[in-house]
Amino acid sequence: MALATILYTVGDGVATITLNRPDKLNAFNDEMTAETMAALQEAGRDKAVRCIVLTGSGRGFSSGQDLAAVAGRGAAFSIAEHLRHGYNRLVLQIVTLEKPVIAAVNGVAAGAGCGIALACDLRIASDRASFVQAFSRVGLIPDSGSTWLLPRLIGYGRAYEMAVMADRVPAGTAHAWGMVNAVVPHDQLPEVTAAWAQRLASGPTLAFGLTKRAMNKALSMTLAEALEYEALLQDVAGASHDNKEGVMAFLEKRPPAFRGE
Ligand code: T3D
Numbered sequence: 001m002a003l004a005t006i007l008y009t010v011g012d013g014v015a016t017i018t019l020n021r022p023d024k025l026n027a028f029n030d031e032m033t034a035e036t037m038a039a040l041q042e043a044g045r046d047k048a049v050r051c052i053v054l055t056g057s058g059r060g061f062s063s064g065q066d067l068a069a070v071a072g073r074g075a076a077f078s079i080a081e082h083l084r085h086g087y088n089r090l091v092l093q094i095v096t097l098e099k100p101v102i103a104a105v106n107g108v109a110a111g112a113g114c115g116i117a118l119a120c121d122l123r124i125a126s127d128r129a130s131f132v133q134a135f136s137r138v139g140l141i142p143d144s145g146s147t148w149l150l151p152r153l154i155g156y157g158r159a160y161e162m163a164v165m166a167d168r169v170p171a172g173t174a175h176a177w178g179m180v181n182a183v184v185p186h187d188q189l190p191e192v193t194a195a196w197a198q199r200l201a202s203g204p205t206l207a208f209g210l211t212k213r214a215m216n217k218a219l220s221m222t223l224a225e226a227l228e229y230e231a232l233l234q235d236v237a238g239a240s241h242d243n244k245e246g247v248m249a250f251l252e253k254r255p256p257a258f259r260g261e
Helices: 030-045 068-072 079-085 087-096 110-117 135-139 144-156 154-167 171-176 186-201 203-217 223-238 240-252
Strands: 004-012 014-019 050-056 060-062 103-104 106-110 122-126 130-132 182-184
Touching: 004 030, 014 030, 014 068, 014 186, 030 050, 030 087, 050 060, 050 110, 050 186, 060 110, 079 087, 087 110, 087 203, 103 110, 103 186, 106 110, 110 130, 122 171, 122 186, 130 171, 135 154, 144 154, 171 182, 182 186, 203 223, 203 240, 223 240
Parallel strands: 014 050, 050 103, 060 106, 103 122, 106 130, 122 182
Antiparallel strands: 004 014
């Protein structure tokens, strides 16, 4: 892939996508949205990839929509179409990609950048990171899944406060509110993220993917429906190499050698 706005690397079962417009705190222009989607598609297809890390270069994770690009729009521009073709697809791609996706939040995550971090399965934040629902600062409503994802993670009151106050929520508060899984000293973010990613990449990838699918579906199901869906997917997981390997490893008192299938 020839890439202008992101970096894409694969190693030891982990694909790392680095948003790479640091002078704009990795604001999304159309090119960066398209390249990020292409990289996620490639990571989804590549059997060697069993975990994906999304991070930013420089001092930001992402500042959301590139506002300089907004200023150049004509009167006929449709924001709805822009969302449908860009952020909406990107968010759904992350949520439906059946491999664990970690956001390594290295700095500020604002607007759509915050929504995209929230769409990831796990968030590890640098102690220099912060989260801003910046939309109302520019007279917009939260998008990129924020109205759905944020209240589920932190509850309506805090989500609404973030939306209308649009203040920076520092990493420590985000952790206390349940928005991030861990906060680590800034210098240790790459190392801690690599350790989490490595552990996930050597896990039962099929089961991890089905878990993601089941948990996301369960959010709009009754308990009875979720129980039935678990039963259906457990049939699939139960027929996998990794289920057999996990059971044998337990009985033989050795660590399992999962293949992700
Ligand atoms: O219209 C649609 O397409 C709908 C879609 C909407 C999705 C959205 O994401 S709407 C929300 C858009 N994002 C924002 O409103 C955030 C704008 N940025 C900020 O509020 C602040 O930059 C931050 C709170 C994120 C960080 O503040 P700070 O003080 O750490 O950094 P800074 O000095 O403001 O920014 C550093 C540079 O990045 C600066 O450039 P300069 O002066 O050094 O040349 C700044 O202009 C640039 N930058 C930051 N954010 C953006 C940006 N440039 C373009 N677009 C940005 N979003």
